[in-house]
Amino acid sequence: MSNEEKPNCVLLHGWGVNKSIWDGFVDRLHGFDHVDVVCLYAVAEEAKASDVDALASCLKEKIKNNTVIIAWSFGGLVATRLASLCDNIKAIVYIASSPCFINKADWNNVLDKKSILDLQRNLLRDPEKTVEYFAGLIAYGDKNVKNLIATIRSSLASEIYSPTLSSWLNELLEQDQRKEFAALDMPIQYVLAEDDALISPGIIEQLKQAYPKIECVIINNSGHAPFIAKPQETINLIDGFISAQLR
Numbered sequence: 727m728s729n730e731e732k733p734n735c736v737l738l739h740g741w742g743v744n745k746s747i748w749d750g751f752v753d754r755l756h757g758f759d760h761v762d763v764v765c766l767y768a769v770a771e772e773a774k775a776s777d778v779d780a781l782a783s784c785l786k787e788k789i790k791n792n793t794v795i796i797a798w799s800f801g802g803l804v805a806t807r808l809a810s811l812c813d814n815i816k817a818i819v820y821i822a823s824s825p826c827f828i829n830k831a832d833w834n835n836v837l838d839k840k841s842i843l844d845l846q847r848n849l850l851r852d853p854e855k856t857v858e859y860f861a862g863l864i865a866y867g868d869k870n871v872k873n874l875i876a877t878i879r880s881s882l883a884s885e886i887y888s889p890t891l892s893s894w895l896n897e898l899l900e901q902d903q904r905k906e907f908a909a910l911d912m913p914i915q916y917v918l919a920e921d922d923a924l925i926s927p928g929i930i931e932q933l934k935q936a937y938p939k940i941e942c943v944i945i946n947n948s949g950h951a952p953f954i955a956k957p958q959e960t961i962n963l964i965d966g967f968i969s970a971q972l973r
Contacts, residue, residue, distance in 0.1 A: 732759040733816060733972055734793040736785075738801030739766060740822075741894050742860040747798075747881040751953045757965045760790065766804065767887050776893040778901055782807035789814045794968060798953065799823050799924070800894055806903045809910055817913040817971055819964050822925045822950050825907035825936070827898045835929040839899065846895045853888040867921025867949035874955055908936045913971035915941045917963060919948040919955075941967055 735758040737748050745765045755761055764785065770776035773784035781804045789808070794817045797805035802823025809815050824836050848856040861882060865874040883891060914937060918927040930942045943963050945952040953960045 732757065733968065734759055734790045735761045736789065736793055736795050737761065737763045738795065738797040738804050739764070740799030740801050741898070742857045742864075742883055742891065743878065743881045744883050747878070747951075747954070749881075750877070751957045751960070754957055754961050757961075757968060758794070762788075762790075766801070767883070767890055770890050770893075776890040778803045778807050778897050782811055786811045792816055792972075794819065794972070796821065796964065797823060799950065800827075800898065803827075803897060803901050803903060806906050806910070809912065810906055815912065817915070817968065818910070819915045819917060819967065821917045821953055821960070822919055822922055823916075824925055824929060825903040826901070828902075830902075833904070833932060835926040835932065837898075837924060842895055842899050846892060849888060849892055849895070853885045853891070857882045857891070863923055864950045866923040867919070868951075868955045869947055870955070871949075874949070874951070877954055878951065904936055910937065913941075913967070914939070915943070915964065915967040917952060917960060918942065918944050919950060919952045920944055920946045921948060922950045924950045 739745050739747050745763045748763050752761055752763055766781060769781050769784050773780040785808055789812050791814050793814050795805045795815055796819045798821040802820045805818050806825060809818060826833050827836050828839050829836055861875050861878040864878055865871045868874045916933055920927060927944045933940055933942060945956055945959055948955045
């Protein structure tokens, strides 16, 4: 297959880390013509705001034709908003994400509001310790927790981004994109992890009710970052999905 036939790819990272979290993953990602690893902190600085709407609006003009978005965790909120603004997105792959991150009466398998509020308070008191604690939550459930935490720690967000991280926690509290998610009209894949401490794979039934055409896959023996713990397995799943949908 020629490069002209391959889609482009944009990677969106999650809360508490920087774009280098994708380093070991993107090195194996060969099924795309061009891969852009976005720094959402730089986007927030350019947009002069760090809410999801501002991030998506700023990214809109940078999306090439025939682009697949791969969005992890918080990045999924940006991807959903971006898809409503941009015609160039041909598919979205969500990794360990949710259109609504807070448990509600009609939506569970995600986070209790108190957990986010506690994280926000701790971030104000001790930013460095808080993001390190979050690294443990990301790695929890993986069989090689110590090695995974070491990898995540090398990509933790700098303390200078604490105001942005606090703003993103507000977004996790306030954003409920279930209607926007259900209104999407493109191939969608959800990659979930069996032992994720933040987004339970039990969310699959809720996702399918919101978007019946969705493809959901579960990576076994992995926590919140399967693309780090099992990069090749994650890539194989994504590549199979993209090949079936776009190539």
